Amino acid sequence: MKAFLVALFCVLLYTQTFAQTPVKVAVAGLSHGHVDWIFNRPGKKDIVLVGIYEPNKELVDRYAKRYKIDQKLFFSDLNKMLDQVKPNAVSAFGATSDHVTVVRACAPRKIHVMVEKPLATTLADAKEIQSLASKNNIHVLTNFETSWYASNQYVAGLVGEGKLGEVRKVMVNDGHQGPKEIGVSKEFLEILTDPLKNGAGALMDFGCYGANLITWLMNGEKPASVTAVVQQNKPDIYQKVDDEATIILQYPKAQCIIQGSWNWPFSRKDMEVYGEKGYAVAVDATTVRQRLSEKSPEELLKLKPRPEPYTDPFSLLASVVSGRLALDKNDLYELPINVTAVEILEAAKESAKLNKTIFLK
Helix, strand or coil: CHHHHHHHHHHHHHHHHHHHCCEEEEEECCCCCCHHHHHCCCCCCCEEEEEEECCCHHHHHHHHHHHCCCHHHEECCHHHHHHHHCCCEEEECCCHHHHHHHHHHHHHHCCEEEEECCCCCCHHHHHHHHHHHHHHCCCEEEECHHHHCHHHHHHHHHHHCCCCCCEEEEEEEEECCCHHHHCCCHHHHHHHCCCCCCCCCHHHHCHHHHHHHHHHHCCCCCCCEEEEEEECCCCCCCCCCCCEEEEEEECCCCEEEEEEECCCCCCEEEEEEEECCCEEEEEECCEEEEECCCCCCCEEEECCCCCCCCCCHHHHHHHHHCCCCCCCCCCCCCHHHHHHHHHHHHHHHHHHHHCCCEECC
8 A cells, every 4th residue: 555655646746747847949030929928928837938049130139138038048040949959849930931941940850839820821831831740740730819719619619519500601800900000010010011921911811810710610621612802902001912801711501701801990800600590709709699599689698718728829839749738630729720721821812813713622
């Protein structure tokens, strides 16, 4: 009995130590506007920042001063950083077009990667990332703010339980007044308005949310066709990319509409799902409006935020990398959903360019 208790104590001690060991994370790029999050996590001990790759000296100096970061953490060569600090994971905060470059460097070194949305600017890059991840047995996660929303999870639950009936129409609306209008950094604005670095304008920046969520709701199924219309409503500001995009996805029995815009009066990220029996609207992260039958009135629900680690992308990354959390293959963060999302976005760009519907194989 004594030997059993000693063994049990050792197991519990090991488990506790393992759970508390911070994951070594390096950052690849500082030009993306969401990078500040990693420097503003007071009290979080799940990761430790071991290196920052950024070739732009002006950016390096700005962040070093703003967050009092030791200059020894900065590297101007990605491969040198990876070999020297040996991180468990890398979080990419450069241009979307650079994601494949980061994965090419990390995958052979068995380093996991998390990128900001979307996964890639082209389907070819997305498929290469997927191949590299599979070949080297690493996780490549794509971070979307809407993945954290309790409302989206609740609505998906209604769909899965059949409470809405078979899905007939989905509408996903995302965007804000425009990146310049809300005052993003000059480096981030340069990325967002570059058709090569960002892939497109509002179509990629905010159309990607709908492509991600709808593919998830449809259990990974690809749409039969993609039809898109883009517009430059503010060509004096956004000369090289669209600032308005509407994408229609047709499934065998459902139509899904994605509205990504830099012309909303204020920021929004909401989703409407209509089935044969009823509807549910994810108004914001914790608010849902639902009507589950013709005879029942509409209800307004206030939900609790998702629990840890789903409140913070770096907490989720640490949980996945350390093995404490196993994501379903159909998870919003995982590659199957996000490769299909990129395929939808690429078809949308082609549709808008050719002014015709694109049929997916």
